[in-house]
Amino acid sequence: MASYVKWLLYGAGGLVMAGMALLVAFQERLVYVPVLPGLTKSYPITPARLRLAYEDVWLRSFDGVRLHAWFIKLFPDGRGPTILFFQENAGNIAHRLEMVRIMIQRLQCNIFMLSYRGYGDSDGYPSQHGITRDAQAALDHLHQRNDIDTSRIVVFGRSLGGAVGALLAENNPDKVAGLILENTFTSILDMAGVLLPFLKWFIGRTGSKGPRILNFLVRSPWSTIDVIGQVKQPILFLSGLRDEMVPPSHMQLLYAKAAAHNKECIFVEFPTGMHMDTWIAGGDHYWQTIQQFLEKHVSVKKKKKNELSHDEKGFQSHRNLQRKRGKL
Numbered sequence: 551m552a553s554y555v556k557w558l559l560y561g562a563g564g565l566v567m568a569g570m571a572l573l574v575a576f577q578e579r580l581v582y583v584p585v586l587p588g589l590t591k592s593y594p595i596t597p598a599r600l601r602l603a604y605e606d607v608w609l610r611s612f613d614g615v616r617l618h619a620w621f622i623k624l625f626p627d628g629r630g631p632t633i634l635f636f637q638e639n640a641g642n643i644a645h646r647l648e649m650v651r652i653m654i655q656r657l658q659c660n661i662f663m664l665s666y667r668g669y670g671d672s673d674g675y676p677s678q679h680g681i682t683r684d685a686q687a688a689l690d691h692l693h694q695r696n697d698i699d700t701s702r703i704v705v706f707g708r709s710l711g712g713a714v715g716a717l718l719a720e721n722n723p724d725k726v727a728g729l730i731l732e733n734t735f736t737s738i739l740d741m742a743g744v745l746l747p748f749l750k751w752f753i754g755r756t757g758s759k760g761p762r763i764l765n766f767l768v769r770s771p772w773s774t775i776d777v778i779g780q781v782k783q784p785i786l787f788l789s790g791l792r793d794e795m796v797p798p799s800h801m802q803l804l805y806a807k808a809a810a811h812n813k814e815c816i817f818v819e820f821p822t823g824m825h826m827d828t829w830i831a832g833g834d835h836y837w838q839t840i841q842q843f844l845e846k847h848v849s850v851k852k853k854k855k856n857e858l859s860h861d862e863k864g865f866q867s868h869r870n871l872q873r874k875r876g877k878l
Contacts, residue, residue, distance in 0.1 A: 578675075578676070578677075578769070578770070580745060581639060581676075581710070581738055581770050581772075582639055582666075582668065582676035582710075582770075583639055583640040583641070584641075584642065584666075584668050584669040584670075584676065585641075586640060586641045586645075589641075591642070591669075591670070592670070592671070593642060593643070593644035593670055593671070594644050594645075595644050595647060596620075596644070597620055597622055597647060597650075599647075600647055600648070600651045602622050602647075602650075602651060602654070603622070603623065604620050604621060604622045604623075605620070605621040605622075605623070606618070606619075606620065607619040607620065607621050607662075607691065609684075609687045609688065609691055610687065611667065611674075611680070611683045611684050611686075611687045612683045612686065612687065613680070613683060615667050615672070615673050615674040615680065615683075615684070616672065616673045616674075617664065617665060617666075617667060617672045617673070617684055617687060617688075618665045618670055618671035618672045619643075619662060619663055619664045619665060619688060619691075620643060620661075620662075620663045621660070621661075621662050621663075622650065622654060622660065622661045622662075622663070623660045623697075623698075624654050624658060624659060624660055625660075629699075630657075630658050630659045630660060630702075631657075631659045631660070631699070631702040631703070631704055631727075631844055631848045632659065632660040632661075632662060632692060632698045632699070632702060632703050632704070633653070633657070633659050633660070633661050633662070633703075633704050633705075633706050634662050634664070634688060634689060634692065634703060634704070634705045634706065634715075634718075634726075635650065635661055635662065635663050635664070635706050635707075635711070636664065636685065636705070636706065636707040636708070636710075636711030636712070636714045636715045637663075637666075637708065637710075637711050638708050638709040638710055638711060638825075638826070639709060639710040642665060642669050642670035643663040643664070643665055643669070643670055644670070646663065649829050650663065652829075652837075653829075653837075656837040656840075656841065657837065657840060657841055657844060659844070660698060662688060662692060664684060664685065664688040666680075666681045666684055666714075667680050667681060667684055672684075677769065677770060678769070678770035678771070678772055681714055682714070682717055682718075685714050685715070685717070685718045686718065686721070686722075689703070689705075689718060689722060689725055689726070693725055699850075700725075701727060701848075702727055702848040702850075703725065703726055703727055704726070704727055704728040704729070704730065704844065704847075704848055705718055705719050705726050705728070705729050705730070706730040706732075707729075707730070707731055707732070707734065708731075708732040708733060708734070709732070709733055709734060709735070709795070709796060709825065710734075710772070711734075712731040712732060712733070712734025712735075712774065713734060713735065713738075713772040713774045713777075714772075715729055715730075715731065716729065716731065716734070716774050716777045716778050716781060717774075717777050719781050719783055720777050720778075720780045720781050723782045723783065726783055727783060727784075727847060727848045728783050728784045728785070728786070728843065728844070728847045728848055729781060729783050729784070729785045729786070730785075730786045730788065730840065730843070731785065731786070731787050731788065731801070731804065732787075732788040732789075732790075732828060732829075733788070733789065733790050733793050733795075733796050733801065733823075733825050733828060734774055734796065734800065734801060734804060735772075735774065735796045735800045736755060736773075736774055736775040736800045736803050736804060737755040737771055737772060737773040737774060737775055737776075738768060738770055738771050738772045738773075739753055739754050739755040739762075739765055739768055739771050739773065740754055740755050740775075740800065741796070742754070742768070744795075744796070744797060749764070752764045753765055753767075753768070755771070755773055755775060755776075774804060775803060775804060775807055778804050778807050778808045779807045779808060779810065779811050779812075780811075781808060781812065782812065783814070784812075784814035784815070784816075784843070784846075784847045785808055785812060785814065785815045785816070786815075786816050786818070786839070786840065786843045787801055787804065787805045787808075787815070787816065787817040787818065788818055788820070788823075788828060788832075788836070788839070788840075789801040789802070789817065789818070789819050789820065789823070789828075790820050790822075790823025790824055790825065790827075790828035790831065790832075791819055791820065791821050791822075791823060792821070792822055792823060792824045792831075793823065793824055793825045793828075794824055794825055795825040796825060798819075801817075802817075805817040814847070816839075816843065818839050820832040820835070820836060823836075
């Protein structure tokens, strides 16, 4: 019996050591995948291929890393809301252009697409700390522009992009008008147990079955579940129920955490939506859901008759005086 317990302890110790080795050696490769297998890091196409007028934008993150982005404007005068789009962990922004093309058409919006550090033409290497700075640089750039309505900036993030977007919205309550999350995870700590099931006994954030003794090894935890409850802006949750990568329960947990503190939360499910194709599987319902969210929270507010500016009031008083004098 003692020998059996001894070997059992050795086996458990071996699993812990194996888990530690995997986390230390490969965690960045699991979290960040700038290059898809068989492809190059460069963009396979640009927006011009899809007949989209765009601007190449070069930014500097706070720590000096040079970043690349595409700004696709629907209208020359900047009408419509502007969506700051954060992509998933794999590939680059060029792989999202078909979806973005339809987004522009259906939502009548401008799109700003950021390449995280280490992705596409951006310099550097991806990390949570670095990408957080990259997202802030993108938002700051938009607020420095005079060709868009900066009061109508909405952050849209899918999967990893949702974690990036939630943190950005939480840090910038006055600069972001709304947040849209699609198929986003509660945390990378929880996803470790999804990708490598035996790790759920040693690592996790929500619902972990074990002592979480390996949590300290995770360099990019992206704990969205801790952030989402602090977001004050309206939030739209888009969940594909056939998501094969992020369990749909993660989105349900995020919504529950947010809705407990924020009355402007909407949760919408798409029964046939998978991780990458919810925007396709959802059809018209998907786009109408987003359109209604934008119309409710970032539409241009028309002035009421009694809400005149100071100059307008002065002009109106002058006209009334002229009428009394019989000159009008």
